[in-house]
Amino acid sequence: MEKQHEIITVYTPNARRQSGLLVWVIMVRSVWQSRELILRLMKRDFAVRYRQSILGYVWAVLPQIVTVALFTFLAKHRVFDMGETSLPYVLHALWSLSVWQLFSSCLVGSTNSLVNAGSLVTKINFTKEALVFASVGQAGIDFLIRLVPIAAVFIWYGYLPSIHALAIPLILILVIMMALGIGFFMAILNLVFRDAGNAISMILTFGMFLAPILYPPPIREPFVWVNTLNPFSPLVIATQELLAGQTLSQMTALPVAAGIAIMVLLLGWRVFYITLPRIAERA
Structure with a gap:
């Protein structure tokens, strides 16, 4: 009979305090080894969310449609001057709001990931980062569901997205990275102070x-500074311009936003990795 090799992991008191490339290798390898757990958690979250729901998937698109319908009505009747958008206003609002909801859903899900896990955080030894990364699953599925009404409106308007739209997934990855980075910080904070969620x-x-989601990018002071x-x-503006086939206008701000998204993710993940064992004891 063939011998089965057991994987033995040795934990030392200062293992999570080490610095350098080795720690990042350990962190990435740990998450990679937990990929099956992450997929199972994603499937569980998806099943639980729609298990006893009458409207089911409609809840993923209903808030988006209601919000856009309201602001379209206000814009049409000149209650608010929305200004000129690169896309027809309904398309602009539907798409931009979907990108924002992707970001906010990832952030809220990752913030509540440890609290929703309950006693699993303290009683079972597993890679806790899996809980945070798994929160992306539900947000991603909801985003794909929201693409259905967006596609329908594109067909209704007879508007064909530009070939440049193929680069949009790269921007959306940065959006998710930014949300996860903040979410790592907030997950720890929410575990100690439940008001954080x-x-x-x-x-x-x-x-x-505070972002050009339901309105075009402002060009007047001081509103331009808010954006x-x-x-x-810059991330949501880039997706709008790629969808419309326009030249990217945020050539300076976009790389900065991309760098911030990557740095926030790395820093948040590192802080989470270091502090969770101590915080979990007091939670």
Whole structure:
């Protein structure tokens, strides 16, 4: 009979405090080895969300449609002057709101990931980062569902997306990375102070108006600075311009936003890796 080789992991008190490339190798390898767990958690979250829902998948698109319908009505009747957009306003709002909901869903899901896991965090030894990464699954599926009404409206308007839209997934990856990076910080904070989850939801409600989602990028002071200082704005503007086949206007801000997204993810993941064992003991 063939002998089965057991994988033995040795934990030392200062293992998570080590610095350098070796720690990153350990962190990445640990998450990679947990890929099956991450997939199972994604499937569980998806099944639980729609298990006893009457409208089911409609809830993924209903808030988006209601919000866009309201602002389209206000724009049509000149209650608000939305200005000129690179796409027809309905398309602009539907698409931009979907990108924002992808970001906010990832952030809220990752923030609540440890709290929703309950006693699993303290009683079972597994890679806790899997809980945070698994939160992307539900947000990603909801985003794909929201593409259905967007595609329908594109067909209704007879609008054909530009070939440059094929680069949009690269921007969306940066959006997810930025949300996960912040989510790593917030997951730790929410484990200690449960108000953090409610606070982030409230902040996201107002944060939607700090980016050109339901309006075009402003060109007047001081509103232009709100979008300039918001690292999410260059990402959503880039997706709008790629969809419309326009030249990217944020050639300086976009690389900065991409760098911020990557750095926030790496820093958040590292802080999570170091602090969770101590925080979990007090949670």
